[in-house]
Amino acid sequence: MTRGFRRVRGEVRARLGDDERRVLHDVFTEVYDLLEDPARSEPAEADPLAALVGIGTAVRPPEDPALARLLPDAHRDDPEAAAEFRRYTEAGLRERKRAGLQVALGTLARPAPLRLNQDEAAAWLVALTDVRLVLAERIGLRTDHDHELLEQVAARLAEGAPDDDADDAADDDAALDVGFRLAMTLQLYDYLAWLQESLVEAMSASLPNEPGR
Numbered sequence: 001m002t003r004g005f006r007r008v009r010g011e012v013r014a015r016l017g018d019d020e021r022r023v024l025h026d027v028f029t030e031v032y033d034l035l036e037d038p039a040r041s042e043p044a045e046a047d048p049l050a051a052l053v054g055i056g057t058a059v060r061p062p063e064d065p066a067l068a069r070l071l072p073d074a075h076r077d078d079p080e081a082a083a084e085f086r087r088y089t090e091a092g093l094r095e096r097k098r099a100g101l102q103v104a105l106g107t108l109a110r111p112a113p114l115r116l117n118q119d120e121a122a123a124w125l126v127a128l129t130d131v132r133l134v135l136a137e138r139i140g141l142r143t144d145h146d147h148e149l150l151e152q153v154a155a156r157l158a159e160g161a162p163d164d165d166a167d168d169a170a171d172d173d174a175a176l177d178v179g180f181r182l183a184m185t186l187q188l189y190d191y192l193a194w195l196q197e198s199l200v201e202a203m204s205a206s207l208p209n210e211p212g213r
Helices: 018-034 048-052 065-070 079-107 118-139 144-158 166-204
Strands: 006-008 011-014 114-116
Touching (some): 011 118, 011 166, 018 166, 079 118, 118 166, 144 166
Antiparallel strands (some): 011 114
């Protein structure tokens, strides 16, 4: 397993195993696809100037809660202002996030060790944040206490004993599957959190010391 990101000779580096690269490629790609603007598949807008300057049609948060975490309302106490702000900014925000994820995906194809410049490291930082937000929303993770509760739920589901009755056995199998998926998602979330923390430390190592230090 990687030792995380480190600062080496002005670069941010990490040694990622093949399995880690595949997992990161998969989660980056999933969020990249999630952020695709649905307006792209719709007929051309009646106002070509609006399309040219990036003014979209979205005025409400996405229905998918995970996507809504990535594209939150800017004015929660003022629905009208939030709708107008979203119409002018959501399309651009989607594209910026997708561009960052594309940068991160592109670097994964490089030979070991993975080497990032500052712009690429910044793209990774945002990409990891977005992936973690999506994972957290999918499993209802918002606080440290939630994490503890989800671990307990996963353990209880995984400990379900098989039953001789066919229907009960099917329920047990389903519970085991849910428990396994929940446990794996928590492990992935924790891995990404650890990897992101090491990236922040590596990027901070390049910052000049404060006066007087």
